[in-house]
Amino acid sequence: xxxxxxxxxxxxxxxxxxxxxxxxxxxxxxxxxxxxxxxxxxxxxxxxxxxxxxxxxxxxxxxxxxxxxxxxxxxxxxxxxxxxxxxxxxxxxxxxxxxxxxxxxxxxxxxxxxxxxxxxxxxxxxxxxxxxxxxxxxxxxxxxxxxxxxxxxxxxxxxxxxxxxxxxxxxxxxxxxxxxxxxxxxxxxxxxxxxxxxxxxxxxxxxxxxxxxxxxxxxxxxxxxxxxxxxxxxxxxxxxx
Ligand code: GLP
Numbered sequence: 001x002x003x004x005x006x007x008x009x010x011x012x013x014x015x016x017x018x019x020x021x022x023x024x025x026x027x028x029x030x031x032x033x034x035x036x037x038x039x040x041x042x043x044x045x046x047x048x049x050x051x052x053x054x055x056x057x058x059x060x061x062x063x064x065x066x067x068x069x070x071x072x073x074x075x076x077x078x079x080x081x082x083x084x085x086x087x088x089x090x091x092x093x094x095x096x097x098x099x100x101x102x103x104x105x106x107x108x109x110x111x112x113x114x115x116x117x118x119x120x121x122x123x124x125x126x127x128x129x130x131x132x133x134x135x136x137x138x139x140x141x142x143x144x145x146x147x148x149x150x151x152x153x154x155x156x157x158x159x160x161x162x163x164x165x166x167x168x169x170x171x172x173x174x175x176x177x178x179x180x181x182x183x184x185x186x187x188x189x190x191x192x193x194x195x196x197x198x199x200x201x202x203x204x205x206x207x208x209x210x211x212x213x214x215x216x217x218x219x220x221x222x223x224x225x226x227x228x229x230x231x232x233x234x235x236x237x238x239x240x241x
Contacts, residue, residue, distance in 0.1 A: 001224060003210065003241075004232045009198045012232050013042025016130070016194055019230070020047060023128045023192070024056055031062045031120075033129030033187070034088075035140075036080045039196045040130055041087060048091040058094035062123050064116075066131070066140035066187075068104040069176040070154065078168050079104070102152070102180035113152040113180055120152075120186065129190035133197050136160045137205040137218040141181035144217045150183030164201075184222060192228040195220065197237035206233060207240040 006012050020043065024030055034040070050056045065080055074081040081101050089099050100119060106112035120126065131139050136158060142150065143158040157165075157177055166172040187193070197206055209220040210231070223229045 001210070001226075002230045003238075004230060005238055006232060006234050008234050009042055012196055012198050012234050013046055015232050016040075016043045016196055017046035017050070019194060020128065020130075021050060021056055024058070024061060027127055029060050029062070029124070031064070031123045031125065031127050033126040033131075033182070033190055034063050034065045034084070035130045035132045035196075036065065036067070036083050037132045039132035039198055043130065043196070044088040048088065051092045058092045061094055062098040063094065063100060064120055064123070064126060064182070065101040067179050067181040068102040070104040070109065070178040070180060071176050072104060074105070102182075104176075104180055109154050109180065113154060116180070116182075117152040117186060120182075126190035127192065129187060129193045131187070131193060131195040131220075133195060133202055133205055133209070133220055134161055135164050135201050135205055137208055137220050139184065139187060139195075139220045139223075141179040142184050142187075142219045144219060146184055146216060146219055148188070148216060148222050149185040151186055152180065152182050155179055155181045184219060188222060188226055193223065193226055193230070195223065195229065195231045195233075197231070197233040199234070200236040200239060202233070202237040203240045206231075206237050210241050 068080045072079040102116050103112050141155050162175045165175050169175050208218045214221045214224055
């Protein structure tokens with residue numbers, strides 16, 4: 001695990017953007033795993049800027065998002081489809097058919113999960129996975145207690161995640177309680193992982209995942225076992241490390 005300690009959110013975004021761009025340029029058909037939430041927004045802004053400046057292209061890239069709420073239509077402002085389109089996809093030249101987000105409106109959710117997992121495998125696997133982290137140490141929507149070898153599945157959101165994400169909805173009761181999420185096993189298969197963290201609300205989780213024991217109670221603690229993980233986190237997020 002390499003840890004890059006940066007001053008603030010801006011620097012976290014720039015540093016991750018630099019690595020992303022390097023992989024985008026050096027891999028012929030790069031496959032990226034993408035995250036949502038407030039943490040990677042700066043990374044997407046940076047990538048869009050570089051695309052608009054003519055420095056990079058996503059024509060040969062494929063992306064797989066980590067997760068999506070169940071029951072939110074794609075045009076719902078809080079769906080991850082909407083987030084990705086608004087903040088990233090519609091500004092760049094990625095081919096629509098290569099930008100994957102799980103379909104939380106699928107009639108057969110289990111078939112959707114199996115197909116998503118299969119698509120990732122058929123793409124040759126994820127070259128670089130971007131991760132944020134939940135306050136309770138979750139990655140994607142894999143809550144404490146999720147199996148380390150899990151595949152893409154329908155998952156229930158924990159009380160803590162519902163509360164943390166309620167800020168994006170009118171109230172707590174509007175937050176969907178289920179999601180489709182890549183499994184921890186799926187995430188661990190990525191060749192390289194960058195975990196981003198910013199702000200004091202992540203400090204306890206960061207301490208646990210860097211120094212704590214590897215346990216399913218802290219989903220991200222398994223990253224200690226991955227052979228190519230870089231944590232890019234700011235002073236506040238690392239204040240307990
Ligand atoms: C959500 C997402 C995660 C994300 C986490 C942290 O629950 N499913 O992928 O990492 O929130 O979000 P934020 O970056 O807004 O703190």
